[in-house]
Amino acid sequence: MNDATSRTLFGVGVGPGDPELVTVKTVRILREADVILVPYTEATTDGPGRAESIITAIAPELAERIKRIPFSMRERSGVGQMRRASWQVSADAAVTAFDEGAHTVALATVGDPTVFSTFTYLRANVEERLPDVTVKLSPGITAMQALSAASGRPLVEGREILALVPATVGIDKLGHVLDVVDSVAIYKGGRKLPEVVEQLRSRNRQAVIGTDVTLESEQIITLDEVSDAQTLPYFSTVLTTPERTTTGGKL
Known part of the structure; x- marks a missing residue:
């Protein structure tokens, strides 16, 4: 009572x-x-x-x-x-x-x-x-967890490092994180998607981009499907993970 x-x-x-x-x-x-x-x-x-x-x-x-x-x-x-x-x-x-x-x-x-x-x-x-x-x-389930599950890409394995970054932090800081961190989830990147995509492509990183993940309007595309000038809504998340070629290779 x-x-x-x-x-x-x-x-x-x-x-x-x-x-x-x-x-x-x-x-x-x-x-x-x-x-x-x-x-x-x-x-x-x-x-x-x-x-x-x-x-x-x-x-x-x-x-x-x-x-x-x-x-x-x-x-x-x-x-x-x-x-x-x-x-x-x-x-x-x-x-x-x-x-x-x-x-x-x-x-x-x-x-x-x-x-x-x-x-x-x-x-x-x-x-x-x-x-x-x-x-x-x-607590609640986050967008990066939902995108990881929907795309079938584990966020991290073994000794990998995960970072969550808002695109609004600035391209220089985002670039630094991409240089040193294995898996990176990027929030608030819809309107800044062209700059985010440029940073990812310049480092030959692969990524998936999810909008309205878990809803009927869900859209998940790969980095290769994004045009240079494309933007997306606010509720969009970018997830880039490292290449994993062997089972348990990150242990």
Whole structure:
């Protein structure tokens, strides 16, 4: 039983898109939450975003507990006015829910709440305003795991090293990682795909690129199928792994 004054903020990962990939623990947390926050962007204001769609597919009865919070996609880097404003509005939604009597508030985020997640920013703002709030997280399957499974390419074997890099880090840093790391997953690369492809091809690396992985709209292509100027949507992931010619050769 919850204490009358207890307040818990949950960050839950709902995976890459397929509702069947949401963990049993996350489903339980969502069903027990008084309020469920879901991020939306300017492109999804007229309908549910991906996280909301996953939740309502799992448990349609939770729709009435869902509250959409803004997440600005217009600022690609840095902390600008729009981004700060969206963080503030998101924190307001959580704090208001607690003030109105909620014991548990959950933010559902695509993928995992610890990997490039909106939850990180919400948490920081809520903890600043409510120092006594308890924060708990429930992990989710990431896009790189989903792409690895869908393409049949193991992320790492034996002594191989794995790196996760946002394309927004800059081409020079991305190139350095590609030079020293065996397997590299690249996020946020849709609009920067031509630059990413150039870096991969200049190093004779093979790769697969997945968009909407695990959904009906899933598209997985190889690096050879990508044109030099091609771009892809935000929810696209690039995965490059080393050549493995013998079983157990990386042990």
